[in-house]
Amino acid sequence: MNIRVLRLLKNVTSLELEQKKTHHFCEDMPSKAINSKLSTEVDTRVLNNFFFRNRDIYISKHNRFADYPMHTHTFLEMNYMLQGTATEIVEGEKIVLHSGDLLLLDVGSKHAIQALDEEDILINILFREQTISVNLLSDLRRNNSVLYDFLISHAVGKKAIHADFLLFPKKRGSEIKETIEHIIDEYFLKRDFSNSVIKSYLSILLTQLVREYPLEKNDQISKSQKLATEILKIISQKFRTITLKKVAKQYNYNENYLSNLFKEEVGKTFSEILTQERLIQAHSMITNTIIPITAIMERVGISNKTFFYNKYKEFYHSTPGEDRK
Known part of the structure; x- marks a missing residue:
């Protein structure tokens, strides 16, 4: 030390x-x-x-x-x-x-x-x-x-x-x-x-x-638990462009069925987890780089500025501008 x-x-x-x-x-x-x-x-x-x-x-x-x-x-x-x-x-x-x-x-x-x-x-x-x-x-x-x-x-x-x-x-x-x-x-x-x-x-x-x-x-991990974990990893790797529709097609599942299965296993919807991952990535860039916030939004896959600021404040209890100071 x-x-x-x-x-x-x-x-x-x-x-x-x-x-x-x-x-x-x-x-x-x-x-x-x-x-x-x-x-x-x-x-x-x-x-x-x-x-x-x-x-x-x-x-x-x-x-x-x-x-x-x-x-x-x-x-x-x-x-x-x-x-x-x-x-x-x-x-x-x-x-x-x-x-x-x-x-x-x-x-x-x-x-x-x-x-x-x-x-x-x-x-x-x-x-x-x-x-x-x-x-x-x-x-x-x-x-x-x-x-x-x-x-x-x-x-x-x-x-x-x-x-x-x-x-x-x-x-x-x-x-x-x-x-x-x-x-x-x-x-x-x-x-x-x-x-x-x-x-x-x-x-x-x-x-x-x-x-x-x-x-x-x-107990042995169930098939649905394994699938939910795989989807979590996909979200973390492809957060900018991934959608529920793409995942459902990849695994050959009905979109509504997959959505319900994911929520049952994880406790939140696919959309909520995807937004959370995008916010985490955005927060990292806001606090560690000088990249403009609008450019960061684009990099994480969020285009609606009002949505981004509202969700960011809800998640981090601070604004992007406050975290950048």
């Missing part, structure tokens, strides 16, 4: 210094990051998508020396124990993290973190379901894993039964540690194209988690 980044993470911040003196939690979030209405309703702080303006992944060091109160969020979160130990309470269950352990928290899972000591470094990695590509999911599907079910419920709306968290204990000789440290270095060194590099590393990390933590195979 980069020595400058490690030194930065070990430094005691002014907020941590205050918590060290009082042993009481000091607010570390701007008011815009907290959904005050939902927080009042559930008596738990609800963190929103404030963190993702102009970035796809947000990383921070967890503040030490005071208990962190119960909270939840509208995004996915990884807690990685860089060094030391941490005790978390997730949906009433006590979890102790040791150096090298990784905890993946679901959207909406309630959790609190007990006070960390000075030698404890806990890294928070936040990302939204929009960051997960259907191409990656189709690869993970081959492993028929719990992690796939966990992620696909957010990425494409499929209703899956899974826990509120997944715990990945440290393994000797694992590549995961190196990948996470690359992600942390890229984020804090703020080098050119770091957002794109971090997204690529996240895909690698998720794939490594499936490979290094194999689970028992579920």
